[in-house]
Amino acid sequence: MRIAFLTAPEGVEQVELTEPWQAAVDAGHEAVLVSTKPGKVQAFDHLDTADTFPVQEVVGETSADSFGGLVLPGGVANPDFLRMDDKAVSFVRDFFEQGRPVAAICHAAWTLVEADVVRGRELTSWPSLRTDIRNAGGTWVDEQVKVCDHGPNKLVTSRKPDDLKAFCGTFLEVFGAEA
Template sequence: MRIAFLTAPEGVEQVELTEPWQAVTDAGHEPVLVSTASGEIQAFNHLDKADTFPVGEVVGEASAGSFDALVLPGGVANPDALRMDEKAVAFVRAFFDGGRPVAAICHAPWTLIEADVVSGRTLTSWPSLRTDLRNAGATWVDEQVKVCDGGSNVLVTSRKPDDLKAFCETFLEEFEKAAEK
Protein backbone atom coordinates (compact mmCIF):
# COMPACT_ATOMS: atom_id res chain seq x y z
CA MET A 1 0.00 0.00 0.00
CA ARG A 2 1.00 3.57 -0.66
CA ILE A 3 0.07 5.71 2.35
CA ALA A 4 0.05 9.52 2.43
CA PHE A 5 1.15 11.37 5.56
CA LEU A 6 -0.20 14.91 5.29
CA THR A 7 1.55 17.68 7.24
CA ALA A 8 2.00 21.41 7.16
CA PRO A 9 5.54 22.78 6.72
CA GLU A 10 5.79 23.44 10.49
CA GLY A 11 4.16 22.22 13.64
CA VAL A 12 3.78 18.46 13.29
CA GLU A 13 4.39 16.52 16.51
CA GLN A 14 7.47 14.50 15.56
CA VAL A 15 6.58 11.27 17.36
CA GLU A 16 3.10 11.32 15.77
CA LEU A 17 4.80 11.35 12.37
CA THR A 18 7.77 9.07 12.97
CA GLU A 19 6.14 6.21 14.88
CA PRO A 20 3.26 5.70 12.42
CA TRP A 21 5.75 6.14 9.54
CA GLN A 22 7.96 3.40 11.00
CA ALA A 23 4.94 1.14 11.55
CA VAL A 24 3.92 1.57 7.89
CA THR A 25 7.49 0.88 6.74
CA ASP A 26 7.83 -2.16 9.02
CA ALA A 27 4.59 -3.55 7.59
CA GLY A 28 6.09 -3.38 4.09
CA HIS A 29 4.07 -0.42 2.86
CA GLU A 30 5.25 2.83 1.27
CA PRO A 31 4.81 6.02 3.33
CA VAL A 32 4.89 9.31 1.40
CA LEU A 33 5.23 12.70 3.07
CA VAL A 34 2.77 15.13 1.49
CA SER A 35 2.85 18.79 2.49
CA THR A 36 1.48 22.13 1.42
CA ALA A 37 4.94 23.26 0.29
CA SER A 38 7.99 21.58 -1.22
CA GLY A 39 11.31 21.19 0.54
CA GLU A 40 11.32 20.05 4.14
CA ILE A 41 8.90 20.12 7.05
CA GLN A 42 9.89 21.11 10.58
CA ALA A 43 8.77 18.71 13.29
CA PHE A 44 8.43 19.59 16.96
CA ASN A 45 8.67 17.85 20.31
CA HIS A 46 5.77 19.71 21.89
CA LEU A 47 6.93 23.34 21.52
CA ASP A 48 10.61 22.67 20.82
CA LYS A 49 11.98 22.32 17.30
CA ALA A 50 13.00 18.77 16.48
CA ASP A 51 14.06 17.19 13.18
CA THR A 52 13.25 18.12 9.59
CA PHE A 53 11.92 15.70 6.99
CA PRO A 54 11.91 15.87 3.17
CA VAL A 55 8.60 16.38 1.41
CA GLY A 56 7.78 13.68 -1.12
CA GLU A 57 4.82 15.36 -2.82
CA VAL A 58 3.08 18.73 -2.65
CA VAL A 59 -0.61 18.58 -1.84
CA GLY A 60 -1.68 20.77 -4.77
CA GLU A 61 0.02 18.36 -7.17
CA ALA A 62 -0.74 15.09 -5.36
CA SER A 63 -3.84 13.03 -6.08
CA ALA A 64 -5.66 11.23 -3.29
CA GLY A 65 -6.42 8.57 -5.90
CA SER A 66 -2.74 7.61 -6.07
CA PHE A 67 -2.79 6.57 -2.39
CA ASP A 68 -4.46 3.68 -0.60
CA ALA A 69 -4.85 5.47 2.75
CA LEU A 70 -4.11 8.67 4.66
CA VAL A 71 -2.49 9.34 8.04
CA LEU A 72 -2.93 12.74 9.70
CA PRO A 73 -0.35 13.33 12.45
CA GLY A 74 -1.14 15.88 15.13
CA GLY A 75 0.61 18.69 16.88
CA VAL A 76 -1.29 21.89 17.54
CA ALA A 77 0.08 24.05 14.71
CA ASN A 78 0.07 21.33 12.04
CA PRO A 79 -3.70 20.70 11.71
CA ASP A 80 -4.43 24.35 12.39
CA ALA A 81 -2.36 25.29 9.32
CA LEU A 82 -3.78 22.44 7.22
CA ARG A 83 -7.38 23.46 7.88
CA MET A 84 -6.58 26.92 6.50
CA ASP A 85 -5.22 25.48 3.23
CA GLU A 86 -8.00 24.79 0.70
CA LYS A 87 -5.92 22.24 -1.24
CA ALA A 88 -5.07 20.30 1.93
CA VAL A 89 -8.73 20.25 2.97
CA ALA A 90 -9.77 19.08 -0.50
CA PHE A 91 -7.07 16.38 -0.42
CA VAL A 92 -8.45 15.05 2.88
CA ARG A 93 -12.05 15.21 1.66
CA ALA A 94 -11.06 13.26 -1.47
CA PHE A 95 -10.06 10.26 0.67
CA PHE A 96 -13.54 10.19 2.15
CA ASP A 97 -15.21 10.74 -1.22
CA GLY A 98 -13.12 7.88 -2.64
CA GLY A 99 -13.88 5.51 0.24
CA ARG A 100 -10.25 5.29 1.32
CA PRO A 101 -9.33 4.74 4.99
CA VAL A 102 -8.02 7.60 7.12
CA ALA A 103 -6.24 7.70 10.49
CA ALA A 104 -5.90 10.85 12.62
CA ILE A 105 -4.29 11.43 16.00
CA CYS A 106 -4.32 14.14 18.65
CA HIS A 107 -5.26 17.55 17.16
CA ALA A 108 -5.49 16.19 13.57
CA PRO A 109 -9.32 15.98 13.62
CA TRP A 110 -9.36 19.78 13.22
CA THR A 111 -8.54 19.13 9.56
CA LEU A 112 -11.33 16.54 9.39
CA ILE A 113 -13.78 19.09 10.79
CA GLU A 114 -12.76 21.61 8.12
CA ALA A 115 -13.18 18.91 5.44
CA ASP A 116 -16.76 18.42 6.75
CA VAL A 117 -16.38 14.65 7.19
CA VAL A 118 -17.05 14.10 10.91
CA SER A 119 -20.81 14.58 11.18
CA GLY A 120 -22.50 11.39 12.36
CA ARG A 121 -19.20 9.71 13.24
CA THR A 122 -17.79 8.73 16.63
CA LEU A 123 -14.20 9.86 17.18
CA THR A 124 -11.59 10.43 19.82
CA SER A 125 -8.92 13.14 19.89
CA TRP A 126 -6.92 15.34 22.20
CA PRO A 127 -9.54 16.38 24.80
CA SER A 128 -9.53 20.07 23.85
CA LEU A 129 -11.13 19.18 20.48
CA ARG A 130 -14.18 17.60 22.16
CA THR A 131 -16.40 20.67 21.77
CA ASP A 132 -15.20 21.36 18.21
CA LEU A 133 -16.04 17.80 17.18
CA ARG A 134 -19.44 17.88 18.86
CA ASN A 135 -20.23 21.22 17.20
CA ALA A 136 -19.34 19.63 13.85
CA GLY A 137 -21.88 16.83 14.46
CA ALA A 138 -19.57 14.09 15.72
CA THR A 139 -19.78 12.08 18.92
CA TRP A 140 -16.59 12.41 20.97
CA VAL A 141 -15.36 9.60 23.21
CA ASP A 142 -12.35 9.42 25.52
CA GLU A 143 -10.80 6.17 24.27
CA GLN A 144 -7.25 5.15 23.38
CA VAL A 145 -8.26 4.41 19.80
CA LYS A 146 -11.62 4.53 18.04
CA VAL A 147 -12.57 2.89 14.76
CA CYS A 148 -15.55 4.46 13.02
CA ASP A 149 -16.86 2.52 10.04
CA GLY A 150 -19.41 5.11 9.06
CA GLY A 151 -20.01 6.40 5.59
CA SER A 152 -18.04 4.89 2.76
CA ASN A 153 -14.70 4.53 4.55
CA VAL A 154 -13.03 3.66 7.83
CA LEU A 155 -11.75 6.38 10.13
CA VAL A 156 -9.31 5.52 12.93
CA THR A 157 -8.69 8.17 15.58
CA SER A 158 -6.55 8.35 18.69
CA ARG A 159 -5.94 10.83 21.52
CA LYS A 160 -2.24 11.41 22.11
CA PRO A 161 1.35 10.13 21.82
CA ASP A 162 0.81 7.69 24.71
CA ASP A 163 -1.73 5.92 22.48
CA LEU A 164 0.61 5.51 19.49
CA LYS A 165 1.17 1.76 19.84
CA ALA A 166 -2.56 1.01 19.77
CA PHE A 167 -3.14 3.66 17.08
CA CYS A 168 -0.51 2.19 14.74
CA GLU A 169 -1.63 -1.41 15.24
CA THR A 170 -5.28 -0.48 14.68
CA PHE A 171 -4.88 1.72 11.61
CA LEU A 172 -2.58 -0.82 9.94
CA GLU A 173 -5.12 -3.58 10.55
CA GLU A 174 -7.96 -1.41 9.20
CA PHE A 175 -5.94 -0.21 6.20
CA GLU A 176 -5.05 -3.81 5.30
CA LYS A 177 -8.70 -4.91 5.63
CA ALA A 178 -9.74 -2.05 3.34
CA ALA A 179 -7.09 -3.01 0.78
CA GLU A 180 -8.50 -6.56 0.64
CA LYS A 181 -11.96 -5.32 -0.36
Protein backbone atom coordinates (compact mmCIF):
# COMPACT_ATOMS: atom_id res chain seq x y z
CA MET A 1 0.00 0.00 0.00
CA ARG A 2 1.18 3.55 -0.74
CA ILE A 3 0.92 5.62 2.43
CA ALA A 4 1.12 9.42 2.37
CA PHE A 5 2.97 11.10 5.24
CA LEU A 6 1.79 14.71 5.14
CA THR A 7 3.96 17.40 6.70
CA ALA A 8 4.48 21.13 6.41
CA PRO A 9 7.86 22.38 5.13
CA GLU A 10 8.97 22.79 8.75
CA GLY A 11 7.87 21.92 12.24
CA VAL A 12 7.25 18.18 12.10
CA GLU A 13 8.36 16.29 15.21
CA GLN A 14 11.09 14.07 13.75
CA VAL A 15 10.39 10.94 15.80
CA GLU A 16 6.68 11.16 14.90
CA LEU A 17 7.67 11.07 11.23
CA THR A 18 10.57 8.62 11.26
CA GLU A 19 9.21 5.87 13.53
CA PRO A 20 5.85 5.44 11.73
CA TRP A 21 7.67 5.78 8.38
CA GLN A 22 10.11 2.99 9.25
CA ALA A 23 7.32 0.83 10.65
CA ALA A 24 5.39 1.22 7.38
CA VAL A 25 8.44 0.41 5.25
CA ASP A 26 9.31 -2.59 7.45
CA ALA A 27 5.74 -3.86 6.95
CA GLY A 28 6.18 -3.70 3.17
CA HIS A 29 4.34 -0.44 2.47
CA GLU A 30 5.56 2.38 0.26
CA ALA A 31 5.94 5.51 2.40
CA VAL A 32 5.70 8.80 0.49
CA LEU A 33 6.58 12.19 1.98
CA VAL A 34 3.99 14.74 0.85
CA SER A 35 4.30 18.43 1.69
CA THR A 36 2.88 21.79 0.69
CA LYS A 37 6.08 22.80 -1.15
CA PRO A 38 8.77 20.93 -3.08
CA GLY A 39 12.28 20.54 -1.69
CA LYS A 40 12.90 19.37 1.85
CA VAL A 41 11.04 19.43 5.15
CA GLN A 42 12.80 20.53 8.31
CA ALA A 43 12.10 18.24 11.24
CA PHE A 44 12.45 19.17 14.90
CA ASP A 45 13.26 17.42 18.14
CA HIS A 46 10.83 19.41 20.27
CA LEU A 47 12.11 22.99 19.78
CA ASP A 48 15.55 22.06 18.37
CA THR A 49 16.15 21.66 14.65
CA ALA A 50 16.82 18.09 13.61
CA ASP A 51 17.20 16.46 10.18
CA THR A 52 15.76 17.38 6.80
CA PHE A 53 13.87 14.97 4.56
CA PRO A 54 13.23 15.16 0.80
CA VAL A 55 9.68 15.87 -0.33
CA GLN A 56 8.50 13.26 -2.81
CA GLU A 57 5.11 14.69 -3.79
CA VAL A 58 3.43 18.06 -3.36
CA VAL A 59 -0.14 18.70 -2.22
CA GLY A 60 -2.08 20.06 -5.18
CA GLU A 61 -0.01 17.96 -7.58
CA THR A 62 -1.05 14.64 -6.03
CA SER A 63 -4.35 13.32 -4.75
CA ALA A 64 -5.72 11.12 -2.00
CA ASP A 65 -6.88 8.52 -4.51
CA SER A 66 -3.25 7.64 -5.31
CA PHE A 67 -2.73 6.45 -1.72
CA GLY A 68 -4.20 3.69 0.41
CA GLY A 69 -3.85 5.64 3.66
CA LEU A 70 -2.62 8.81 5.33
CA VAL A 71 -0.35 9.39 8.33
CA LEU A 72 -0.28 12.81 10.00
CA PRO A 73 2.80 13.26 12.22
CA GLY A 74 2.64 15.90 14.91
CA GLY A 75 4.87 18.59 16.25
CA VAL A 76 3.30 21.84 17.40
CA ALA A 77 4.16 23.93 14.32
CA ASN A 78 3.57 21.25 11.68
CA PRO A 79 -0.23 20.92 11.96
CA ASP A 80 -0.56 24.65 12.59
CA PHE A 81 1.06 25.34 9.21
CA LEU A 82 -0.97 22.57 7.52
CA ARG A 83 -4.31 23.85 8.77
CA MET A 84 -3.57 27.22 7.19
CA ASP A 85 -3.03 25.64 3.76
CA ASP A 86 -6.30 25.05 1.88
CA LYS A 87 -4.80 22.37 -0.37
CA ALA A 88 -3.43 20.42 2.60
CA VAL A 89 -6.78 20.60 4.42
CA SER A 90 -8.59 19.46 1.28
CA PHE A 91 -6.09 16.61 0.83
CA VAL A 92 -6.84 15.38 4.37
CA ARG A 93 -10.61 15.74 3.91
CA ASP A 94 -10.43 13.72 0.68
CA PHE A 95 -9.13 10.67 2.56
CA PHE A 96 -12.22 10.76 4.76
CA GLU A 97 -14.58 11.30 1.82
CA GLN A 98 -12.99 8.37 -0.03
CA GLY A 99 -13.17 6.10 3.02
CA ARG A 100 -9.41 5.63 3.31
CA PRO A 101 -7.77 5.04 6.72
CA VAL A 102 -6.04 7.94 8.49
CA ALA A 103 -3.63 7.96 11.44
CA ALA A 104 -2.70 11.08 13.43
CA ILE A 105 -0.47 11.56 16.46
CA CYS A 106 -0.04 14.31 19.01
CA HIS A 107 -0.84 17.82 17.69
CA ALA A 108 -1.78 16.45 14.23
CA ALA A 109 -5.42 16.44 15.34
CA TRP A 110 -5.43 20.21 14.66
CA THR A 111 -5.34 19.40 10.96
CA LEU A 112 -8.29 17.02 11.42
CA VAL A 113 -10.23 19.76 13.23
CA GLU A 114 -9.57 22.20 10.38
CA ALA A 115 -10.67 19.58 7.82
CA ASP A 116 -13.95 19.28 9.78
CA VAL A 117 -13.69 15.49 10.10
CA VAL A 118 -13.79 14.97 13.88
CA ARG A 119 -17.53 15.53 14.39
CA GLY A 120 -19.09 12.41 15.90
CA ARG A 121 -15.71 10.68 16.34
CA GLU A 122 -13.80 9.60 19.43
CA LEU A 123 -10.11 10.43 19.27
CA THR A 124 -7.09 11.26 21.34
CA SER A 125 -4.28 13.78 20.94
CA TRP A 126 -1.88 15.86 22.94
CA PRO A 127 -4.05 16.91 25.92
CA SER A 128 -4.02 20.63 25.09
CA LEU A 129 -6.13 19.93 21.97
CA ARG A 130 -9.09 18.41 23.86
CA THR A 131 -11.09 21.67 23.85
CA ASP A 132 -10.48 22.17 20.12
CA ILE A 133 -11.65 18.61 19.43
CA ARG A 134 -14.74 19.01 21.59
CA ASN A 135 -15.57 22.36 19.98
CA ALA A 136 -15.32 20.66 16.58
CA GLY A 137 -17.88 18.02 17.64
CA GLY A 138 -15.50 15.21 18.54
CA THR A 139 -15.11 13.32 21.78
CA TRP A 140 -11.61 13.51 23.27
CA VAL A 141 -10.36 10.50 25.23
CA ASP A 142 -7.13 10.08 27.19
CA GLU A 143 -5.89 6.78 25.78
CA GLN A 144 -2.57 5.61 24.39
CA VAL A 145 -4.16 4.83 21.04
CA LYS A 146 -7.76 5.14 19.87
CA VAL A 147 -9.36 3.58 16.79
CA CYS A 148 -12.61 5.16 15.61
CA ASP A 149 -14.60 3.65 12.77
CA HIS A 150 -17.40 6.23 12.71
CA GLY A 151 -18.15 6.88 9.05
CA PRO A 152 -16.76 5.14 5.99
CA ASN A 153 -13.13 5.03 7.15
CA LYS A 154 -11.10 4.27 10.26
CA LEU A 155 -9.18 6.89 12.21
CA VAL A 156 -6.24 5.93 14.45
CA THR A 157 -5.00 8.55 16.92
CA SER A 158 -2.38 8.72 19.68
CA ARG A 159 -1.33 11.30 22.25
CA LYS A 160 2.44 11.71 22.16
CA PRO A 161 5.84 10.26 21.22
CA ASP A 162 5.73 7.88 24.20
CA ASP A 163 2.74 6.21 22.46
CA LEU A 164 4.59 5.57 19.18
CA LYS A 165 4.99 1.80 19.60
CA ALA A 166 1.24 1.34 20.14
CA PHE A 167 0.43 3.92 17.44
CA CYS A 168 2.60 2.22 14.81
CA GLY A 169 1.33 -1.27 15.59
CA THR A 170 -2.29 -0.16 15.54
CA PHE A 171 -2.21 1.95 12.37
CA LEU A 172 -0.39 -0.85 10.52
CA GLU A 173 -3.03 -3.34 11.64
CA VAL A 174 -5.89 -1.02 10.61
CA PHE A 175 -4.29 -0.04 7.30
CA GLY A 176 -3.55 -3.72 6.53
CA ALA A 177 -7.18 -4.66 7.13
CA GLU A 178 -8.29 -1.86 4.78
CA ALA A 179 -5.97 -2.89 1.94
